[in-house]
Amino acid sequence: MPSHADCLPPDHPLLTLLRRHPRVLLAGPPGTGKTTLARAAARRLAEAGVVCHGLTLDPGLPGFGPPGAVCRGGWREGDWRLEAMMPLATLDAARFRLPLVAAARELARALPPPVPVIIDAPGLVRGVAAAELLPTLIAACGVEAVLMVAPEDRPPPLDAECRALGLPLVWLAPAEGAHHPGKAQRREQRTAAWDRWLEGADTHDLDLSRLAVIGTPPPRSATDAWRGRQVGLFDARGTPLGLGEVLALAADRLSLRAPAWDTTPHVLLIRDAQRRADGQLGTARPYRPPPSRPVDTADAALAPREAWQGPQPQARLAAVTATLVNGGFGDPLLQLRLTQRKRSLLFDLGDPGRLPARLAHQVSDVFITHAHFDHIGGFPWLLRSRIGDFPPCRVYGPPGLAAHLAGLVNGVLWDRVGDKAPRFEVSELHGEHLVRHRITAGQTPVALPSRPAPDGVLHAERGFRVRAVVLDHGTPVLAFAFEPERQLKVRKERLVHHGWSPGPWLGELKERVLAGEDDAWLRLPDGTRRQVASLAHTLLITAPGERLVYATDFGDTAENRRRLIALAAGARVLFCEATFLEGDADQARATHHLTAHACGELAAAAEVTQLIPFHFSRRYTDNVEAIHAEIRTRFAPPGPTHHDTLD
Structure with a gap:
């Protein structure tokens, strides 16, 4: 031939x-x-x-x-x-x-x-x-x-x-x-061709409910499986309009990058091409639902051993559901989902790979302990996911945080985002006041008026506040307390007595009570209407808010102990690092970390109800039982309490 x-x-x-x-x-x-x-x-x-x-x-x-x-x-x-x-x-x-x-x-x-x-x-x-x-x-x-x-x-x-x-x-x-050329070179060539196609592409925001979605899309609930997907766009006659790449899916709002089109898209085609975590365009792995639900440790005073090794230890409080996203050994990242509200707070920004993209759109406030990479490395995920018409995200942390975030933002070319640039309001705790900056992608950071921070209060709004103390890790770090004003619980037996089924109306009742709207009227499941003050007297009891404290990356010093015990005193839940075993105390001192022994002593001294330790050294991945045993020698939690309530 x-x-x-x-x-x-x-x-x-x-x-x-x-x-x-x-x-x-x-x-x-x-x-x-x-x-x-x-x-x-x-x-x-x-x-x-x-x-x-x-x-x-x-x-x-x-x-x-x-x-x-x-x-x-x-x-x-x-x-x-x-x-x-x-x-x-x-x-x-x-x-x-x-x-x-x-x-x-x-x-x-x-x-x-x-x-x-x-x-x-x-x-x-x-x-x-x-x-x-x-x-x-x-x-x-x-x-x-x-x-x-x-x-x-x-x-x-x-x-x-x-x-x-x-x-x-x-x-x-x-x-x-x-x-x-080999698989690796072929992937690189393919990705380069895809990047050339997207050069000059615009960011589009589409209402997914108005599109005919065809092909083999992942479930809409699995929003993280949509991120990076390649999609085809067609008009109402089936004429192709082009190809794009999904940035995020939040509810029915689809954000994607694609060259401009002349007519309104009517059909969205999605199969299995996807930009992977390494930035290469390849075939998406088949979607599979998570193997198990997050571990609920709300009824245990100390998170069980299985939860430490499991994917996401979780605590349920009256006001929030707290999830340790990366478990005991992964990067620090705590999500607080406010009960019955599409809103979340984040404490630290470690690896966000387990978080769905839609969550970034629901994050209103982020609290950073310090700027070491495992605590701030997830910021680009938040940055990219907030391209669009979103309010500024508030970020709180120690001195120098604004410069670190500005450096991450400035590492990207922002010539295409226009008025959809991500925006952040960064507050640094300096003594008893907050030094504030506005960071907008593609623009020079702007200094904002400082604000007082009496007793370390970083943020306060109706229903809760977040307070911080400064600890020493060889660099200043913050420990945080989430402090609800008060806790409203529903008397379950009275709900049953009146024949009223639980539902969103109970959340609305609590909201109106907290807002002082006693004269307002509320519609009940049976169709009748009653005044808020009367319903509150009948159904609700008031108790102090369940406090949650988050502390990681600090040395075992007398001053650190004094400050953290004062912050965590009587807390419902304490998330606290237990990085090393006592046998490695020299390494703990050299790196300004806690031992499991010290973690247990702090929880006992603060008289917390529940301790969830985390941030374990990976040297113990096959010996987490030893961490558990060491904490138990110092922390004897109080017995469980029982309430006949429906939260």
Whole structure:
């Protein structure tokens, strides 16, 4: 078999076929130089004054146009020029071969004969999928001849299928030096092509409820599985508008990057192409729901051993649900979800990979202990997720925090976001006052008026406040207390006595009581209306708010102990680091961390109801039982209490 090169002689087999049969299919395994051959033939025809068109049908790495689509182009001015494309939102020609064939048929239909057309087939030549794809592509595209590029020292691919076609068939050896680029290089080339497609793209905000979502989308509840997905967009007539990449999904609001379109999208196509965590465009892993629910440790005074090793230890209080997102050994990140409200507070910003993208839109306040990487490394996730029409996110921390965050923001080019730039109000605790800055992506930080912070109060609003004390970690760190004003509980027996079913109306009742709206009227499940003051007297009891304290990364010094015990005194829950065992106390002192022994002593001295230790050194991943045992020698929690209430 003859070989081919970039500069083709006039009698090259492909040129000979094109002179006799205007539509030729180029097939062969990856790495045989099919795409290079197609370019060389188009260039040679252009030099002879012959117009040539091309169809590139490999969605994984097309010869031109964006990956994830099949594309039609014309050879002009020394290169392929994209004329039309059909989004597939997949890189897998085998799994989605039926949509690929349908898309190829649509693109080929618009090509007038007898213009020469080179059809670059996917590099799929083995198995049932390849055997089915070859004849269906030939029929869909009106192919008149086939050129199969394949090594001579291997069995001919699809030999029987090729002979069964009844079309002119030429076998061709790969050009000298042609080789498979390897999976890693292919991913890099694909990602580079995708990034070029998105150059100059705009950020769009779409109402998902108004779109017809087709393909194989993940569940809408799994918002983190949507982030980075490649999507195709079509108008109401099915005309393709382009391809884009999902930035975030929050409720029914879909934020994505895509080149501008002329008409309103009506159809959203989503399959399995996705930008992965390493930034590479590849095939998404199949979505699977989490194997288990977060561990609820609200009824235990000390989180059980299983919870420490499990994914997300959790405590339920009257006002919040607190979840240690990365467990005992991962980066510090505590989520406080305010009960019956679509709002969350975050304490530290370690690895956010387990958080759904929609959560970033619900975060109103972030409290940072200090700026070591494992406590602030998740900030780019928050930064990217808040591109759009969102209010400023409030961030609190020690002195120097604003400069650290500004440095992270300034590491990105923000020339495309306009008035949708992420915005933050950063407050640093300096003694008894807050030094404040406004940070807006793409703009110079602006100093804001300082505010008093009596007794370390960083933030206060109706219902709760967050207070901080400064501890020593070799650098100043903050420990935080979440302090509800008071706790309203529903008398369960009276609810049952009146025959009223629980529901959102109880949350509204509590909200109105806290707001002092005693004269307001509330509609009950049975359709009747009653005044708030009367309902509160009948159903509610008032108790002190359940306090929660979060403390990590501080040395075992007398002053640190004094300050933390005062902050955590009588707290319902204490999240506290227990980084080392007492046998490694020298390492704890050298790195300004606590031992499990000291953690237990602090919890006992503060008389907390529940202790959830975390931030364990990974040297103990196979010996977490020892941490548990050491804490138990110092912390003897009070017995459980029982309330006949419905929160």
